[in-house]
Amino acid sequence: MKFKKSLTLLLSGALIAGVLAGCSSKSSDSSDGDSGGSGGKVIKIATQSPLSGGSAILGEALKLGAQLKLEEESKKFEKLGYKLQLEPYDDQGDPKKGVSNANVIGADKEIYGIIGHLNSGVTIPSSEVYEKYHVAMVSPAATAVEVTERGLKTVNRIVARDDFQGPAGAEYAVKELGAKTAFIIQDKTAYGQGLADEFKKAIESQGAKVVGYEGITVGEKDFNGVINKAKSQNPDVIYFGGLYAEGGLIIKQAREKGIDVPIMGGDGLDSSGLVDIAGDKVANTYITSVAGDSTKTESGKKFVEDYKAKFNKKAESYSVYGYDSMGVLLKGIEDAIKANGDKLPSKEKVAEAVRAVKDYKGALTEVSFDDKGDNTKAKVFLYKFDKASYPPALQGEVSQ
Secondary structure: EEEEEEEOOOOOOOOOOOOOOOOOOOOOOOOOOOOOOOOOOEEEEEEEEEOOOOHHHHHHHHHHHHHHHHHHHHHHHHOOOOEEEEEEEEEOOOOOHHHHHEEEEEEOOEEEEEEEEHHHHHHHHHHHHHHHHEEEEEEOOOHHHHHHHOOOOOOEEOOOOOHHHHHHHHHHHHHHOOOOEEEEEEEHHHHHHHHHHHHHHHHHHOOOEEEEEEOOOOOOOOOOHHHHHHHHHHHOOEEEEOOHHHHHHHHHHHHHOOOOOOOEEOOOOOHHHHHHHHHHHOEEEEEEEEOOOOOHOOHHHHHHHHHHHHHHOOOOOOOOHHHHHHHHHHHHHHHHHHHOOOOOOOHHHHHHHHHHHEEEEEEOOOOOOOOOOOOOEEEEEEEEEOOOOOOOEEEEEEOO
């Protein structure tokens, strides 16, 4: 991997070898389809993300970004004879709810694609349902390795995997922060544990010692037990694999106990919600994120301005990834329609066209899918919280 520092120094060396974490019956699902000029056939796109619960800030950001892009593309599809319609679903960050929603989505003949999910633990079982119904999925956020390692034809993501993100954080901890010992905490989810495991393997391979590895439960509020264990080991760095709701509390409670060493985590901490919870205790927290800074490109700046104007709120880390995921999905649908003589194609053909997308340039991301559905152009970004404000300061980026 190539690390590009935003300030002065370059992080030396490549770390990972081998790493590249109410339905209408009018629409047809047949390969022949109906003529695109026959009066505005509806093409529904679903989103699935947590719109309630502990990670709702990121879940809503994902949905709103996707909504903005769909609305921008509507006129183009109207010229082809189709009406785009967004169908948002709240998966509550719960695998069971995600699967239940996925079955509803799959049974809807007019839904030709899904943007989601935020959580890998929801993505994995839900995507099995999408595969059954041939519904193309593009995830703006799910990073677990297993998401794309199952050979599913409908499953894609535009962000980097945990076996890229975890090692990037480990390399930074050792080479930039000088960490020789680490205490690891994870939330026992597919995402949190997977990311923590990748960090653990990588930091040990860098010569550092892991002096503790503990699990917590999502939804807990008191983490004094695990924090006391961490304090007793006096590590050079504490690493948390999980989301901002628990991460913010761990940071706050650790600082209140006098732990002043760097605390690190992954993209699940990349939210204004982390600052809301941890307050000024968030200082000296480092995160790796698969989400870049939208304000660093002209197209990204325009997105941020349009998002603010449309929704009257600031963009979150995954807002632009919801936007670019929708762009990729709609590009695949458009390609499939044109390849089918402007007639509505089958869902299988749409899934094939989405997987075939190459060199798509979004507001922030570039996307080319490999044969697994991973984005070969995905990056990992490193940030530091110096104070109680969001977003954190960009330290650098790592490319594959």
